[in-house]
Amino acid sequence: MNTPIYKIKDSVDLFVSDNKYLMVYYMNTRRRKSFKINEWTMHLLEIIDGEKTLDELKKMMQEKFNVAAENTEAVIEQLETNKIITPRCIDDSILSEYDRKRYDRQINYFAEFFSREEEGMLAQKKLMDSKIIIFGCGAVGGDIAIELAMAGVQHITLFDFDKVEVSDASRHMYFKDEMVGYPKIEALAQQIHEIDNRIAIRIIHKSMKPDSNIERLIIEHDFVVNTLDEPYIGYTSSKISRICVKHNTAHYIAGGFDAHLASTGEMIIPYVTPCVECYAGYFKKTLAGWKPKKHPVVKRYREIGGLSSMTLFSASFACIEIIKYLAGLVNMNESFKVRGELLFSTLKLTYINVKKNPDCPICGERGAIK
Ligand SMILES: [Zn+2]
Structure with a gap:
């Protein structure tokens, strides 16, 4: 089974201050949050590009910073809980390919209210039904x-x-x-x-x-x-x-x-x-x-x-x-x-x-x- 692919949420803006604080600005709710982070977490955020799988991320973190796989996974979980990243939705049974394209911007907007991209599609589906x-x-x-x-x-x-x-x-x-x-x-x-x-x-x-x-x-x-x-x-x-x-x-x-x-x-x-x-x-x-x-x-x-x-x-x-x-x-x-x-x-x-x-x-x- 494929491991999930993560991406940084579209409506999240990230700023780094003093090389140790991550400032997160959530555009749709205008909320701000700051987190104290270390060097390898900063790097992890840079390699979450919407294309690498979780397994690939863990491997890269292990090689570059000697971070244990479970630590990478724990940070990924934190980032997801705080609605900074989301697993990409690969379930194409929720909406047709045409509707995914047609409502792309709107689905992205809806998804920002939830943790996972998939929930944005489910919200669109609810509306359509x-x-x-x-x-x-x-x-x-x-x-x-x-x-x-x-x-x-x-x-x-x-x-x-x-x-x-x-x-x-x-x-x-x-x-x-x-x-x-x-x-x-x-x-x-x-x-x-x-x-x-x-x-x-x-x-x-x-x-x-x-x-x-x-x-x-x-x-x-x-x-x-x-x-x-x-x-x-x-x-x-x-x-x-x-x-x-x-x-x-x-x-x-x-x-x-x-x-x-x-x-x-x-x-x-x-x-x-x-x-x-x-x-x-x-x-x-x-x-x-x-x-x-x-x-x-x-x-x-x-x-x-x-x-x-x-x-x-x-x-x-x-x-x-x-x-x-x-x-x-x-x-x-x-x-x-x-x-x-x-x-x-x-x-x-x-x-x-x-x-x-x-x-x-x-x-x-x-x-x-x-
Ligand atoms: Zn009444």
């Missing part, structure tokens, strides 16, 4: 679909009833003049297939009604995105979140925030993060005494301003969270974000102070749905 449904395919929903398709998601369901209009040109990344008047889901599906024609796309040309039965649809997917702002985002999110919590399906509420042009939206992991009802309870309390005044503009949601850079921010923020979750890159129990908002004028990003409500009727300890 995920089945995602996107309710609402306007600017934010469409951008999310495109970004996930680019990241490699191979099963996408699009749910929307709207048609492409000329005024979508400045906000929808999938906009094409020739698609004006066509259903948005068709224009979006066409764009997704231009990125990767292997993607299985299901299109559902429907609007969300109080009696729409979407439970089966949700059960058939691993992850749900909602950006449906008609009749309004609060209603569609509440309906979707209740079903998702019941089936323990993670979901993301993004877009539809007309008054908050660059909202980060929120990741909802049942029983871990606040759910839609927890958010509703928070706003009910915070805005107690505020009475909405009738706005004179009819169908105002069609008039409110928008800017593609802002919707792309919301979509990209959502995709970072969604990819982290689906690929299992970080422990979401500790690192999820509640809803935030980027202010256009100052670029200040602030988060609201909403917490999971233990008495929430949906996800709380005595919640109706368990």
Whole structure:
């Protein structure tokens, strides 16, 4: 059996100080660590080139510095534990040769969150196997679909009833003049297939009604995105979140925030993060005494301003969270974000102070749905 071949991780920068300290800079997490090292360890790092096998390294260290094989092995183990080096992945059953090439940069990035290169490929595979449904395919929903398709998601369901209009040109990344008047889901599906024609796309040309039965649809997917702002985002999110919590399906509420042009939206992991009802309870309390005044503009949601850079921010923020979750890159129990908002004028990003409500009727300890 071949012994492993090691390489220094792509996102690790190494510096030597005073000839006795190894400073390690992890680019993806911005962490720094320093280790006291001797001359032969320094040399070992120089000969770990992604081509020599462990046996060859041990032999070279023995010859040059008279280092016992088990000592070389112990240092290799330390370097691996500290995510400085990784055994190269030779298992070609995880991803096809084409996908290894296609997602090469992304796999390298994912691998940096783990000890072994192989885990980066497994993360990519998890992402590719995920089945995602996107309710609402306007600017934010469409951008999310495109970004996930680019990241490699191979099963996408699009749910929307709207048609492409000329005024979508400045906000929808999938906009094409020739698609004006066509259903948005068709224009979006066409764009997704231009990125990767292997993607299985299901299109559902429907609007969300109080009696729409979407439970089966949700059960058939691993992850749900909602950006449906008609009749309004609060209603569609509440309906979707209740079903998702019941089936323990993670979901993301993004877009539809007309008054908050660059909202980060929120990741909802049942029983871990606040759910839609927890958010509703928070706003009910915070805005107690505020009475909405009738706005004179009819169908105002069609008039409110928008800017593609802002919707792309919301979509990209959502995709970072969604990819982290689906690929299992970080422990979401500790690192999820509640809803935030980027202010256009100052670029200040602030988060609201909403917490999971233990008495929430949906996800709380005595919640109706368990
Ligand atoms: Zn809740």
